[in-house]
Every structure is written in C-alpha cells, then in structure tokens.
Amino acid sequence: MTDMPALSGVPRRPLRHRLAERGVDWSLLLLAPAVAVIAALFLYPFIYGISISFQPQSGGGAFANYRNFFSDSYEAGSILKTLRLALPVALVSVGLAAPLAYQCRRDFRGRKMITLVVMLPITFGSILIAQGMPRVFSPYGWGNLLLKDIGLGPADLLYNYWGTFIAAVLTTLPLAFLMMMGFFGGIDRSLEHAAATLGAGRAARFRRIILPLAAPGILTAFMLALVESFAIFPSAILVGQPDNQTHVLTIPIYQAASQNSDYTQASAIAIVLTAIELLILGLVVFVRGRLFKGPATGGRG
Amino acid sequence: MATTMTDVNLRKPSVGFETLSLRGVTRAYGKNPPALRDFDLELGRGDFVALLGPSGCGKSTALACLAGLQPLTRGSIWRDGTRIDSQPTEKRGFGMVFQNYALFPHLSVQKNVEFGLTMRRVPRAERRERALAALRTVQLEEHSGKLPSQLSGGQQQRVAIARALAIEPEVVLMDEPLSNLDAALRIEMRTEIKRIYQERGLTVLYVTHDQEEALSLATRLVVLRKGRLEQTGTPQEVYTNPASAYVAGFMGYRNLFPAVCRESGPGREVKVTAFGTSVTGMLIAGTALGAGTDVTVAIRPEDLIIGTAADPDAIEAVAEVVEFHGRELSVQARTAAGGVLHLKTDQPVVAGSNLALTARPERVLVYQGGLDRSELEVEAGAR
Numbered sequence: 001m002t003d004m005p006a007l008s009g010v011p012r013r014p015l016r017h018r019l020a021e022r023g024v025d026w027s028l029l030l031l032a033p034a035v036a037v038i039a040a041l042f043l044y045p046f047i048y049g050i051s052i053s054f055q056p057q058s059g060g061g062a063f064a065n066y067r068n069f070f071s072d073s074y075e076a077g078s079i080l081k082t083l084r085l086a087l088p089v090a091l092v093s094v095g096l097a098a099p100l101a102y103q104c105r106r107d108f109r110g111r112k113m114i115t116l117v118v119m120l121p122i123t124f125g126s127i128l129i130a131q132g133m134p135r136v137f138s139p140y141g142w143g144n145l146l147l148k149d150i151g152l153g154p155a156d157l158l159y160n161y162w163g164t165f166i167a168a169v170l171t172t173l174p175l176a177f178l179m180m181m182g183f184f185g186g187i188d189r190s191l192e193h194a195a196a197t198l199g200a201g202r203a204a205r206f207r208r209i210i211l212p213l214a215a216p217g218i219l220t221a222f223m224l225a226l227v228e229s230f231a232i233f234p235s236a237i238l239v240g241q242p243d244n245q246t247h248v249l250t251i252p253i254y255q256a257a258s259q260n261s262d263y264t265q266a267s268a269i270a271i272v273l274t275a276i277e278l279l280i281l282g283l284v285v286f287v288r289g290r291l292f293k294g295p296a297t298g299g300r301g
Numbered sequence: 302m303a304t305t306m307t308d309v310n311l312r313k314p315s316v317g318f319e320t321l322s323l324r325g326v327t328r329a330y331g332k333n334p335p336a337l338r339d340f341d342l343e344l345g346r347g348d349f350v351a352l353l354g355p356s357g358c359g360k361s362t363a364l365a366c367l368a369g370l371q372p373l374t375r376g377s378i379w380r381d382g383t384r385i386d387s388q389p390t391e392k393r394g395f396g397m398v399f400q401n402y403a404l405f406p407h408l409s410v411q412k413n414v415e416f417g418l419t420m421r422r423v424p425r426a427e428r429r430e431r432a433l434a435a436l437r438t439v440q441l442e443e444h445s446g447k448l449p450s451q452l453s454g455g456q457q458q459r460v461a462i463a464r465a466l467a468i469e470p471e472v473v474l475m476d477e478p479l480s481n482l483d484a485a486l487r488i489e490m491r492t493e494i495k496r497i498y499q500e501r502g503l504t505v506l507y508v509t510h511d512q513e514e515a516l517s518l519a520t521r522l523v524v525l526r527k528g529r530l531e532q533t534g535t536p537q538e539v540y541t542n543p544a545s546a547y548v549a550g551f552m553g554y555r556n557l558f559p560a561v562c563r564e565s566g567p568g569r570e571v572k573v574t575a576f577g578t579s580v581t582g583m584l585i586a587g588t589a590l591g592a593g594t595d596v597t598v599a600i601r602p603e604d605l606i607i608g609t610a611a612d613p614d615a616i617e618a619v620a621e622v623v624e625f626h627g628r629e630l631s632v633q634a635r636t637a638a639g640g641v642l643h644l645k646t647d648q649p650v651v652a653g654s655n656l657a658l659t660a661r662p663e664r665v666l667v668y669q670g671g672l673d674r675s676e677l678e679v680e681a682g683a684r
Binding site (some may be wrong): 195197198208209212213292294295298 | 370393
C-alpha cells in the first residue's frame with residue numbers, strides 16, 4: 001500500500017487509519033512504562049559510561065583509559081581468563097541441561113522433583129551458592145570425601161578456577177534448562193513417532209529431528225549462559241582465585257571503581273567487556289539465523 | 302530390498318507376511334478403564350481394514366500398539382509366526398500416516414520422503430529416484446524442493462503418504478489421515494488413497510470416525526465401542542446389517558429412537574410402540590422379545606416415506622427445518638409426541654408442513670435395549 005495521491009475529490013484517509021495499517025495505535029502506550037524504565041536505568045547510564053570512558057580522570061587523551069588497560073598485561077589478561085571461564089561454563093551448562101530438558105518434555109515419575117531441584121539454584125543467587133560450596137568441596141567437605149572414596153580425590157576444587165567454574169555452572173544451568181524446556185516442548189511428539197516408523201532409532205531421531213529443531217533454542221540458551229557467566233563476580237572472589245586464575249573482567253572493573261575511585265577507567269573496562277560479549281553474541285545470532293526457525297510441528301495439529 | 306538404479310517405478314512390496322494379527326491386545330493408561338480391551342484383529346496381505354468408531358473408542362490406540370508407539374498392557378502381536386510386540390517401532394517397518402501429517406518441518410519435501418530410505422542406508426542416487434517416484438505417485442514431483450510449510454494441507458498430506466510409501470512398507474497404517482482437510486479435499490484424497498492402494502497392492506489399516514470414508518475405502522470394517530470390538534465384516538455386511546443400534550448409528554441410521562415392544566413374530570417381525578403409534582420392524586439381535594421390552598429403533602432418513610394421513614400406523618410429524626440438498630430435501634420433523642425424525646424426500650415439503658411418515662418393515666431395524674446417543678459423538682479433530 002503506497003500513499004494515495006491527494007487527488008481532488010478523493011479525501012485523504014484519516015491519519016488514524018494510515019497509522020493503524022502500520023500497527024500503530026493507542027495500545028502501544030502500554031509499552032511506555034517499560035521503555036521509560038529502560039531508558040532511565042539502562043540506556044542513559046550506558047551512554048554516560050561510554051562517554052566518561054573517553055574522559056580519563058588522570059588525563060592523557062581520550063583513549064588513555066583503554067591504553068592503560070590493554071598495556072597492563074595482568075589487567076588485559078583478564079579478557080582471556082573471562083573467556084576461558086565463560087565459554088566452558090556455557091558449554092557445560094547447556095550440555096547438561098539439554099538432555100534434562102529433552103526428557104522433561106514428557107511426563108514420567110519424578111519429573112516435577114527433578115525440575116524443582118534443577119531450578120532451585122535460581123532462587124539462591126550466586127552468593128548463597130558460593131557460601132555453601134566449601135562445605136561440599138573443601139578437602140574435608142562431603143563432596144571431596146566422596147571423590148576420595150571412589151578414588152578420584154581429594155581434588156582441589158576451591159579457591160581456584162574450578163571453584164568458580166562449579167559455582168557458575170550451578171547458576172547458569174537452571175537458566176539454560178528453563179530456556180530449552182520451552183524449545184524442546186514445542187517439538188511435536190508425532191515427529192519423533194514418524195521418524196521411528198521410518199526406521200530411525202533413538203540416536204538418529206535425536207540427531208536428525210530433535211537436534212536441528214531444537215538448535216535455535218540450544219543456541220539461545222548458550223547465549224544466556226554465556227552472558228550470565230561473563231558477568232560473574234561474587235563467586236570469582238568467594239570461591240575463586242581473584243588475583244590470578246579467576247581474575248575475570250569484572251574484577252578490574254570493581255577495583256578501578258571502588259578501590260581507585262576511577263569511574264572513567266572502570267567504564268572503559270566495562271565497555272571492553274560489553275564489546276567482547278556483543279561480538280560473541282553477534283556470532284551466535286548469525287549462526288542461529290542460518291538454522292531452520294519455523295514452528296516445530298508436523299503440519300496441522 | 303535389493304533394487305537396481307534403473308528401476309525407478311515403485312514396486313509392490315516384495316517380501317512379506319501373510320497375516321498380521323493382534324491377539325487379546327489390551328492397553329490401559331494408568332488407572333483409567335482400558336482404552337483397548339482384549340482386541341483381536343487379523344490383517345491379511347492386501348486387506349484394507351478400517352477401524353471405525355467415535356473419539357475414545359480405542360481405534361487410534363490399536364494403531365499405535367501395532368506401530369509400536371505404545372506398549373501393550375496385555376496381549377501379543379504376530380507377524381505370521383513371529384511375535385513382534387516387543388520390537389521397537391523402527392524395526393517393524395510399517396509405514397504410517399499421521400492425522401497431523403507429522404512432516405519434518407526443517408527438511409524439504411524431497412528429504413522428507415527420502416528420510417526412511419536414508420535410515421535404510423540406500424545410496425544417494427537411488428534414494429533420490431525412489432523419492433521422486435513416490436512423489437510422482439501423489440503428483441507432487443514439482444514441489445520436491447519446497448519446505449512442508451510452503452504446501453497446502455492437502456499437499457502436505459500427500460507428502461506424508463509419499464513418505465510412508467517410499468520405504469515400500471509391508472503395511473501402511475493411517476491414523477485419521479483426512480480429518481484435518483476440508484470436505485471437498487477429503488473426498489478427493491479419499492479417492493487418491495484408494496487409487497494408490499489398488500495400484501500398489503498395499504495392505505492398509507485405516508483409522509477413522511467417518512463412516513463414509515470407512516465404507517468407501519475398506520475391504521473390511523471393524524467397528525469399535527469403548528475399547529472393544531463391536532462388529533466386523535465387509536462394508537456391505539456392516540452397512541446393511543448393523544449388529545447393534547450403536548453400529549447402526551454409525552452406518553447412517555440417523556433416526557435412532559427408543560420404543561417399547563408390543564408383539565413379536567412371526568419370524569423376525571416385531572411390532573413396537575413409538576411416538577404413540579405402532580411401527581413394524583425387523584428384530585436384528587436377540588431372540589423373540591416379550592411385550593413391554595425396551596428396544597431401540599433404527600431407520601435411515603432415506604427410508605422414511607411420506608405417506609397419507611389415512612394410514613393409521615403413520616407417525617404424525619411437522620416439518621421443522623427443510624434443507625435443500627440438490628436432488629432431494631433433507632427434512633427435520635418433530636413428531637406429535639415431541640421426538641425428532643430426519644428424512645429425505647423429493648416431495649415438496651416446506652417448514653410447517655404436516656407429514657404422515659411410514660417405513661417399510663424390512664427397513665426398520667429393532668434392537669433390544671436402549672442406546673446412549675452420546676456414545677456416537679465425535680469430537681472435532683480428536684483422535
């Protein structure tokens with residue numbers, strides 16, 4: 001529909017109708033509160049943060065904060081440490097949650113219990129988890145004693161990379177699970193039945209039907225887990241080794257802001273973190289865009 | 302299943318069975334009454350058997366059990382001398398067509414049809430040829446590159462049929478394949494299915510709640526009621542001699558009403574009282590009835606005749622709704638006693654006309670006992 005020429009005798013259609021054709025009407029006002037909150041609490045601070053990151057407190061030109069960060073190999077090394085933590089955490093979370101979500105589509109005895117237990121960490125928050133971990137993973141914690149009993153321990157699972165890794169998996173797994181349950185649940189059961197009648201065994205059904213149809217969901221869950229673990233902070237300090245193995249990006253940000261009171265430097269590092277995150281997310285979104293995205297149903301239902 | 306690359310025509314199933322039998326198959330979900338109870342069925346090679354019944358009669362359950370999609374609670378399934386009920390679905394090799402088509406939405410039409418062949422590790426080139434041949438059977442060759450969502454409902458259903466046929470299955474199981482299509486397409490696809498059945502010499506087990514579909518397609522009809530077998534026979538047998546009022550209800554006896562027996566005999570003739578008048582009919586099941594026994598009377602709309610008011614045994618009724626059906630009128634009439642009758646007539650009837658209705662005794666079926674009409678209900682789109 002192109003705009004009608006304003007011919008004499010043909011009255012121009014009312015503005016309201018023309019807007020309605022583009023889906024604009026008064027009900028859009030419902031968006032206003034959310035947009036206002038996002039603008040005030042996220043957009044403004046974000047833009048402010050970008051701008052002050054280029055106005056270093058100690059002078060030295062617009063890029064001084066960035067130069068400081070990247071020239072200090074210890075601080076700049078936190079980028080790699082963050083990636084080394086966040087990527088495996090996201091992979092493991094999704095890897096563990098995927099079979100769970102797959103099975104939880106159908107009802108079986110104990111399904112609600114399993115769902116509840118998996119979801120519980122969401123309600124705890126990462127600090128509570130980090131607080132509880134020493135009881136399990138310290139050299140005399142029951143988890144470590146158990147490992148010792150089966151000949152795998154005692155393992156050094158606290159106050160290093162692994163401490164933070166475990167804590168991060170515990171917090172991201174429920175999110176990944178929740179996300180994927182929706183996606184797996186949307187896959188019509190009759191597709192699997194059809195595949196079975198055509199000779200596909202369990203493994204083939206999973207690989208050729210479930211996996212391709214769930215892939216967008218798996219990638220979305222992966223992104224969510226990644227974003228979660230990118231911003232990991234309490235557990236990097238409480239059960240990690242914040243000055244070495246788990247010196248992740250959030251720590252120099254915290255140090256710059258709180259210990260050195262240099263908000264411009266903190267902002268600069270936060271922008272670096274955001275940029276890396278966006279880069280990875282962009283990559284995942286690109287991959288996801290190439291997958292089948294239609295409804296996972298077999299026709300009319 | 303050896304085949305040469307030049308042989309692109311779909312061949313008749315080469316290997317196979319003589320009979321496939323379900324023996325005493327029972328399937329219960331939890332603590333509910335079994336959906337299917339002690340069900341016996343023999344499926345001979347080349348048969349087209351229709352399982353007919355309303356929602357919840359167990360017909361889809363029977364199909365799912367045979368396909369291996371549901372475990373049996375009791376009973377066994379045999380392919381000739383081999384027991385197959387513990388075999389997983391993928392080992393049974395039955396083609397299946399689902400009510401919602403169950404096409405793989407992420408695969409092209411071609412890949413959908415090839416799927417079963419891929420699973421059987423048929424080489425790529427041959428796979429392609431055979432899939433195209435199957436698509437040719439359903440006249441969809443030119444759509445092979447599309448995704449299922451780009452096709453219409455009828456086309457999707459034809460792809461589903463092609464996909465089931467491509468593996469050259471011993472048996473094709475069809476679960477209400479036409480119930481999601483509109484009326485015109487349903488009739489077209491029905492003919493299509495029959496044509497393919499005849500051409501390919503298939504063995505088909507077909508689940509439906511539609512008597513017309515069952516009658517027009519099947520070589521043998523199996524009517525189910527609450528998980529049990531109610532009647533089986535050729536379409537002609539079941540159509541002309543429904544064993545119970547329930548089956549009659551499915552076979553187009555739209556007028557099913559309660560009556561009381563007045564006198565029985567001679568032979569199978571019975572006189573009953575209904576709508577305050579005397580109706581003479583034939584006793585179908587049961588032996589000579591005593592006067593006063595409750596019975597159910599079944600009459601097809603086309604067997605009710607508009608007679609003259611002079612006939613003392615005519616049922617008096619007033620035409621309520623008159624529908625024009627082309628060659629004839631379909632009339633809903635209300636009797637003086639308040640009952641509803643349906644009839645078809647080529648006489649000029651208008652709403653409000655007074656009618657005196659009669660039927661020839663041999664066209665009036667009388668069954669002992671009552672009937673709960675809700676048993677005949679079919680939920681829209683339900684399995």
